[in-house]
Amino acid sequence: MKKMRFLALLFVTQVGFSQIQTGENVAVTNTESGKVRGYIHKGIYTYKGIPYAEAKRFELPQKPKNWSGIRSSMEYGPVAPLPTPTTSVMDESEFVFNHDWGFTNEDCMRINVWTPGISDGKKRPVMFWIHGGGFTTGSSQELPSYDGENLAKKGDVVVVSINHRLNILGYLDLSAYGEKYKKSANLSVLDMKAALEWVKVNIENFGGDPNNVTIFGQSGGGAKVNTLMAMPSASGLFHKAVNQSGSFRTAMLDKETTQAIAAEVIKELSISPENIDEIQNVPFEKLSMAGNKALKTISDQQKKQGKPVIGFGLGWGPSIDGEVLPYQLFSNEAFELSKEIPLLLGTTKNEFTVFFGNVPPTSTYEQTYAAIKRTYGDKADAYVAAVKKAYPDIKKPSEMLDIDMMFRPGAVAQANGKSALGAANTYMYMFDWQSPIMDGKYKAVHCMEIPFVFDNIARCEEMTGGFPDAYALASKVSQAWINFAKNGDPNHKGLPKWPVYNAQNTATMHFDNTCTVKPQMDKDLFELLPK
Incomplete structure (x- = not known):
């Protein structure tokens, strides 16, 4: 029985x-x-x-x-x-990101x-x-x-x-070599379309x-x-x-540069322009190596010519081709194209700063200040004052060097430019919540908000810790994204009133165990960035 x-x-x-x-x-x-x-x-x-x-x-x-x-x-x-x-x-970061x-x-x-x-x-x-x-x-x-x-x-x-398609497969500009390659500079974007x-x-x-x-x-x-x-x-x-965390202000490459890179690639591969179709049969590893060499060659040439080259040099990405992408992304013309599209944007508090290793978490104020001095010179005191103004709840001196200034300025610039059009609404956020994993080492690292957006705390315990506060915040964040997708407004009863952003009120939702709306608090920090 x-x-x-x-x-x-x-x-x-x-x-x-x-x-x-x-x-x-x-x-x-x-x-x-x-x-x-x-x-x-x-x-x-x-x-x-x-x-x-x-x-x-x-x-x-x-x-x-x-x-x-x-x-x-x-x-x-x-x-x-x-x-x-x-x-x-x-090993460690791979465990966290999984x-x-x-x-x-x-x-x-x-x-x-x-x-x-x-x-x-x-x-x-x-x-x-x-x-x-x-x-x-x-x-x-x-x-x-x-x-x-x-x-x-x-x-x-x-x-x-x-x-x-990504990297060289999505962005090699072969437009000089025939009609079927006319839009090859932006194939990755055309795939998304x-x-x-x-x-x-x-x-x-x-x-x-x-x-x-x-x-x-x-x-x-x-x-x-x-x-x-x-x-x-x-x-x-x-x-x-x-x-x-995607408001990059770096200018897209122009046609002259992308075609120069392509010419260098086919030179590396010993392919003549009249036999350009041979490039379709080159093994990917060989093609990629030729692409990397070409990027460095053209980057070095531009440096010698006194042209500005950002970061480590040129890389693969979308470019202005006059047709698929006629305008720089942060231009007035580009903003005008999407002025009727409601926009929600923001960054995490720490982004990549947790990997910079500026100072150990146990550093004293004096040790932290010395590191600030090495970076900001005679602006060190101004930096300390600006950080304390923007983030008055900082608990450890070392946290003064954990504040992201790579992604957020671009997000604010985009929010200001988009909202100035007076068309569709713009909403701004900052993800402040600090992860407890690895003794709190990873803070609000780049990608930290994604498990909250997708309501995937259980799937991402290596990143979030999986404690009740993470689940509670994920419920609020995911509902905001859902509401925005439904009607263009992220507000819901689990959050304080989230105002539409403009350059005057600079209203920003701060996602944390207690969510709050604040005006832009880091304007003084922005003033210290290289112009």
Whole structure:
């Protein structure tokens, strides 16, 4: 009798309360190219690795070939090849970020979808995530925080993420060598546009509303959001935008420079212009090495000519080509293109400063001040005063050197420029919450807000610690992003009133265990930055 009761209970558990549903006829829906099959986990229909486009190397993305039958779409697809293969990692930080490097293939244009329903007649807001990694690395599966299940479930929204071409494959300007390469300088951006076009055509089959799409991304993904906002041909494919730690003010390269880089690449590969198609068959590793050498060569040439070269030199990324991207991202013309797009943007308090190793956490005030003096010279006292004004709750002297001044100035500049147009609303935030992991070493590091946005604290305990305060804050942050995606306003009852940002009120939501709205507190710090 006990055995029979056990089997009955097991049957009910497996059938009535199953966490995952799979099978030949489970989670089947249509796309323009053919049927796909996913799976259902905790009530969320999940699809991974669906082709949204395909392309020959350095050529425009095209619609994928149709397939017959039902395409299994239950695992992430290939990621873009890395410019330098990963052969070793830093143990501690790898534990914290918990990367999934995936497998690489140049045929990497894949889309993932999480949705609460596929045939219930609903048209849900679509949240279109663009991964970070600059313009050279990363993928839609790189971090566990990117998983869209919890966000889709909590908000009754459709979450989408993509892989696309990166590095030399996405940005080598071969436009001087033939019509089919005319737009090769910005293929990576055109891949993103192709993914948005896929959403427009197909997302209703996944319970989504093609007329309510929010693009959001972090770091390089935030910069890609800005790039799409400055892309005339992407107009109408999305309706709201969120930029997390991605307001890079570095000017995009011009056509003269990108074509010079390409000429150096084919020189390195011993390919003549009339035989340019040979570049399609060069092994990726050899191609990437030639690209790296070309970037350094042109960078060195520009330095000799007295031209400004930022950071370590030239790199791969979008460029002004006069057509796909006609304007610099922070120009008035670019802002004008997206003036009707509501924007939510911000940064984390510490970003990359935790990796700079300015001074140990146990440093005295005198030791910290000496480090400040080495950087700011006779402005050291002004720096200390500005930090104390901006962050009066600092507890340790060493924390005065942990304040991000790399990402935030660009975010403020973008917020000021966007809000000055007097069109769609702008909302500003700063993520202040300090992670307890590794004795508090990682603070509000770059990427720290992502598990909170996606409501993925449990998936990211290595980064967040997984304590109750993290869950409580994630509930508030994720709801703000959901509300913004639904109606362009992140306000909800769990937060204090979040005013629309403008350059006069500089209203900024500070996300912490206690969320508060403050005006810009770090203007004096900005004054100390190199002009």
